[in-house]
Amino acid sequence: MAKADQLLSVLWLLRSRSRMTAEQLAEQLETSVRTIYRYIDALCMSGVPVEAEPGHGGGYRLPPSFREAPLFFNIDELKAMVHAGRFAEQAGYPYIEPLRQATGKMQSRLNEEQLEELQRHTAGFEVIQPSVHRADETLLQEIERAVARSSTLAIRYEKWKGTEPEERKVNPYGLVNRLYKWYLIGHCHLRDDMRIFRVDRIAAAVLTEHSFVRPESFSLRDYMQNRFDAGQEKNEKQDQPVRLEGDPAMIAHLRDNWYMRERIVSHTPDSITLLLDKSSLEGFFPRFLLSFATTLRIVQPVELRQRVAKLARELADFHGTDIPVETK
Structure with a gap:
């Protein structure tokens, strides 16, 4: 069975061009012409109305009604993803390069008219935020992997900026971005309690072989909001x-x-x-x-x-x- 991503690639290419030969498709996807024939057969069996035009100047094409219909995303959905990517980049999103690659692939599959409309919607939209408190991208990725795998982290943490880092072991429950600062929320082994760690103060983080079980009822948003509200209320009294x-x-x-x-x-x-x-x-x-x-x-x-x-x-x-x- 043809891989789903390759079938989608064929579909995107046919949708963005008036017609393409099997040789052109094979060149674009870096595969053989025989494999392209199998992909076309698989698309037809799944209900996609691929039309074959024989002879010189022929090739495979999609009916205009199919090409003009939104395949997965309409223009509002496309621009929302591009805009969201710009917000994510300014927030210090740890997987910004894969995000750029994904939006780039998405845009490469658009036809000329769709691409021009998307560019009109995105050319006048920009997000600029201060770069203070930027967390290291590699460090954020390591923490995110620990969260996904439920792996205990060994970290070196500066309790106050400029002080000697302390060795801590933390069960990472999640990452939170608040006001363009990243925070790690987790159970600290040293304090035997929940703690919030500023990621820009984590000097190093290493996954350990130990695992943990995160409580199903735990909410990152609720915990973070309650802690900051309590701190703000305490400060306001003073x-x-x-x-x-x-x-x-x-x-x-x-x-x-x-x-x-x-x-x-x-x-x-x-x-x-x-x-x-x-x-x-x-x-x-x-x-x-x-x-x-x-x-x-x-x-x-x-x-x-x-x-x-x-x-x-x-x-x-x-x-x-x-x-x-x-x-x-």
């Missing part, structure tokens, strides 16, 4: 409200900032209230506000206003030293 007023364009810029979006409590065109933790208020945020100069005013807390004012004075003192005085 966070401090920050109210800013100023230029509507600058307020809009803050609302669109990827870090600020999840910390917005309320906003109007000329004001915004955020919830920020202590480390942010004492660390990067005062320096961040300096970049807005006089377009934003800190309403509360007073301590934040004082920190920004102190930084501005230090900046003025630093850059104001040793500047030659112009004389007329």
Whole structure:
């Protein structure tokens, strides 16, 4: 029996061309003419209306009604797959090269009119995301294989970025991509409990010979959401409200900032209230506000206003030293 993928290849080729000879099909599929005859017979027996035209200029063809009908995917389904591939690539999908090959094969089987329409739908669609926290593709593939095989992983994990990696053994339940960061969720042997591991902090991962059974009722989505919701609720109790007023364009810029979006409590065109933790208020945020100069005013807390004012004075003192005085 002819292989299903080879039969589909013959079908795609006939669908994308007006007609093809057995020799042309054999050349495209790198097989013999005799094998092509068997494939054509198998297609006809399965109900595909392959028409044979003898003589010079003849060959095999499909009726126009069959060629114009969607074989597996209509144009909306085709563009959805191409668009989804672009999202996957920006998310750091670990099998991006096979994905590109698959979409490439799909597009190579389209006729000229279909390909032009698909290109019109995809030419003006792009996904661009920051490359921070990118996980290694080979590492992601190794973890994915461990998940699929239910194999325990031996990992070297940096609990905090820049610290000495710790040796851990983990039963990997799955990979989750959240806000373009990859997380491994699994049962940690050291802690004898479920844990979430940032993949960009895993220095190495090796499959072991030990296997495990993942609970059938376990949900990656539910576990991840519950953990982050619980952490967010805990942090919000310790966070401090920050109210800013100023230029509507600058307020809009803050609302669109990827870090600020999840910390917005309320906003109007000329004001915004955020919830920020202590480390942010004492660390990067005062320096961040300096970049807005006089377009934003800190309403509360007073301590934040004082920190920004102190930084501005230090900046003025630093850059104001040793500047030659112009004389007329």
